[in-house]
Amino acid sequence: MVSIEEALNSIKSQDITSKGETKPLQEVLGFALSEDIMAPFDMPAFDNSAMDGYALCGLHLEYKIVGEIAAGDVKEVPLQDGEAIRIFTGAKVPKNASSVMMQEKTKVEGDTLFLDEMPKAGQSIRKKGAELQKGQLVLQKGHVLNPSSLGLIGSLGLETVRVFSKPRIHMITTGNELVKPGHPKQEGQIYESNSYAIAGALEQFGFLCSQQQQVKDDFEETKKSIQKSMETCDVLILSGGISVGDYDFVKQALEKNGVQELFYKVFQKPGKPLYFGKRGNQFVFALPGNPASSLTCFYIYVLPLLQKWSGHKDLGLPWYEFPLQHDYENRFDRPSFLKARLTPDGVEILDGQGSSMIQSMALGNALAFVELGQQFKKGDLIKCKLIS
Ligand SMILES: Nc1nc2c(c(=O)[nH]1)N[C@H]1C(S)=C(S)[C@@H](COP(=O)(O)OP(=O)(O)OC[C@H]3O[C@@H](n4cnc5c(N)ncnc54)[C@H](O)[C@@H]3O)O[C@H]1N2
Numbered sequence: 001m002v003s004i005e006e007a008l009n010s011i012k013s014q015d016i017t018s019k020g021e022t023k024p025l026q027e028v029l030g031f032a033l034s035e036d037i038m039a040p041f042d043m044p045a046f047d048n049s050a051m052d053g054y055a056l057c058g059l060h061l062e063y064k065i066v067g068e069i070a071a072g073d074v075k076e077v078p079l080q081d082g083e084a085i086r087i088f089t090g091a092k093v094p095k096n097a098s099s100v101m102m103q104e105k106t107k108v109e110g111d112t113l114f115l116d117e118m119p120k121a122g123q124s125i126r127k128k129g130a131e132l133q134k135g136q137l138v139l140q141k142g143h144v145l146n147p148s149s150l151g152l153i154g155s156l157g158l159e160t161v162r163v164f165s166k167p168r169i170h171m172i173t174t175g176n177e178l179v180k181p182g183h184p185k186q187e188g189q190i191y192e193s194n195s196y197a198i199a200g201a202l203e204q205f206g207f208l209c210s211q212q213q214q215v216k217d218d219f220e221e222t223k224k225s226i227q228k229s230m231e232t233c234d235v236l237i238l239s240g241g242i243s244v245g246d247y248d249f250v251k252q253a254l255e256k257n258g259v260q261e262l263f264y265k266v267f268q269k270p271g272k273p274l275y276f277g278k279r280g281n282q283f284v285f286a287l288p289g290n291p292a293s294s295l296t297c298f299y300i301y302v303l304p305l306l307q308k309w310s311g312h313k314d315l316g317l318p319w320y321e322f323p324l325q326h327d328y329e330n331r332f333d334r335p336s337f338l339k340a341r342l343t344p345d346g347v348e349i350l351d352g353q354g355s356s357m358i359q360s361m362a363l364g365n366a367l368a369f370v371e372l373g374q375q376f377k378k379g380d381l382i383k384c385k386l387i388s
């Protein structure tokens with residue numbers, strides 16, 4: 001049995017050679033950059049107006065209007081002191097303009113412009129290079145591309161991006177008692193639900209489960225399905241059959257397939273019988289079958305491995321600290337990840353902490369962490385990961 005910290009260190013220290021690929025900008029949301037992006041030019045590339053109004057030469061209350069510049073116009077209009085030119089947001093500001101006045105603060109009579117207030121030097125002019133300067137580091141290798149990153153890269157004129165590939169992920173659910181939703185179930189059977197939860201969690205973080213198999217608690221069948229999956233996958237996720245029961249064959253079946261154990265059993269609740277192994281560059285997680293155990297292990301352990309594989313700079317969901325809404329004492333016999341809900345009033349530890357209970361997780365949005373025997377008073381800070 002290893003500690004949570006040892007398990008995480010084992011995962012994060014794996015030597016994974018991530019592969020790079022070039023992809024179109026519209027397909028890289030959620031991918032990590034495999035090289036730095038530098039600014040190919042100054043941003044903005046030219047001084048431009050932040051407002052619809054008038055570009056002014058000199059600081060006065062009255063000007064002579066001498067023309068108009070729209071966004072996209074390239075003409076250079078030399079302004080003399082006391083002259084103004086009609087200008088629109090984003091249009092190139094003439095070289096010798098001192099400032100721009102928004103039109104709401106002006107009055108026009110014929111070709112004379114009157115201002116309601118004295119302009120300030122530089123006002124409403126977005127200066128060349130104010131955001132980025134040519135050659136400057138814009139986004140670092142390992143940065144995970146969010147929607148604004150795509151906008152930023154587009155604004156640099158790049159239509160393709162070098163990113164790290166994502167792993168091919170396969171899943172195997174095990175259990176004689178499992179029936180797929182939509183089919184009638186007999187006495188003693190339960191509906192198979194972990195594959196939906198894990199596939200959803202994968203999708204939530206931009207990953208895809210590309211193959212899913214369902215096997216009986218049978219050593220040969222489990223061994224064969226692992227063999228088949230591992231012909232093509234990079235990461236294999238199993239659920240169930242990893243504890244010590246007479247029908248728990250996953251660990252032996254992995255051994256027979258040449259998978260080397262990196263750790264088995266973590267001192268935690270839920271998810272004690274968690275298994276992590278590797279074969280060459282392929283990684284295997286066998287998640288405990290209880291629904292809350294398997295999903296919790298996904299968020300805490302599987303996600304950082306997938307992120308490492310995909311070249312992310314930061315691994316795992318970050319920890320935040322928030323005040324608890326009530327007293328709490330960890331009466332479980334292990335350090336525990338608790339289903340919790342974060343609201344503007346603080347963190348509430350939810351009822352239904354059993355490893356088989358998933359409704360509390362569906363209603364919650366966080367996993368709170370408590371050490372063995374840890375006690376909290378209302379208002380104490382508690383560590384949380386936000387999971388939705
Ligand atoms: N003697 C011991 N028994 C158990 C121990 C132990 O230390 N000693 N650990 C318990 C803990 S903790 C867990 S967690 C479970 C994990 O067991 P397995 O990973 O072998 O999982 P199964 O026995 O196959 O299933 C557990 C539970 O989850 C249900 N299940 C399984 N797969 C699915 C699925 N795909 N969708 C929905 N539900 C699923 C299954 O029906 C069982 O109820 O072991 C304890 N036992």
Ligand code: MOO
Pocket residue numbers: 268269270271272273288290293355356
């Ligand atoms: O560790 Mo198990 O996951 O408590 O139910």
